[in-house]
Amino acid sequence: DLGKASIALDPAVKAVRSDDLDSVVGKRAAVELKPGSLLAPAQVTKDSLVKAGEQLVPIGLEPKQIPATALMPGQKVQLVHVPAQGQADTGKTSGTPPETIDGRVVKASSAAPGTGIVVVDVATSAADGPTAAAWVSAGTLRLVLAAPDGN
Template identity: 85%
Template structure:
């Protein structure tokens, strides 16, 4: 009679305490990550959005605005939904585009053209446009230059350079094909007609003033 064969011995898998501890730590970290994500998703802020194009200086109406709820970075300044009534009736300090958040700095209670001022549109060719962006409120100097064959504007010779102080109200985008940018500049009512004459004669150049307005 053949001897009985003992069944194969199955040894218990050895569990290492270090591996178990690492597994528990990863599970805990994953759970913490999910918790942070849930907190971030839940921590939303109701803010005001722009739903229609609003030009610079235009009065903002309730129909121009909407509301949404987003997870807002603390560094982003946006008008809260509960403050929407405070911006309705004010003017756009910059051009507002649909789909963007409304920031407090983008609205103003003041008219961009003050009493006693006139608005002079100036067309600038690509070579005359400064690399620095033209923004509303920026101080500029309108300079009269001599142009060969230009119509006499009644100004003195180049020996006495003529300048007019102004402030940018709006700058358009570059026109297709020509690249010309139209800049609306507010000047005093007494200087407005003179600046317009310089523009008509092609004898005007726009110079950006220093940051302190000098």
């Protein structure tokens, strides 16, 4: 997936040189990489994107369930449990807020042709992973972007 190009770079631009390509092969992308762009050393990592004590929950979302804002690796999100269609909205009737789980985007796929479904890999705590997976299975999960500072 990597290519080489001959370009003149300003010394202030930090990019992986073609003779250093072997130093990034086998590493993981730490951010979304755009085709045709320069690769900076900080854009790759040898570390796992899912940390110790976390689980990865794949979430398939229809176009109406995801924000118009592009989902990026590292972005903080909340997984919100909503009542299944046809069930009472206990969050509104009892005055209690809906159940939520904090998470972090690890990867988001492109929209699938025909369906528009986007699969988002979200890292959650190991304790919350099974609950999030159950919400996904039941179709009662919505994804909400957290503020950039995490609040």
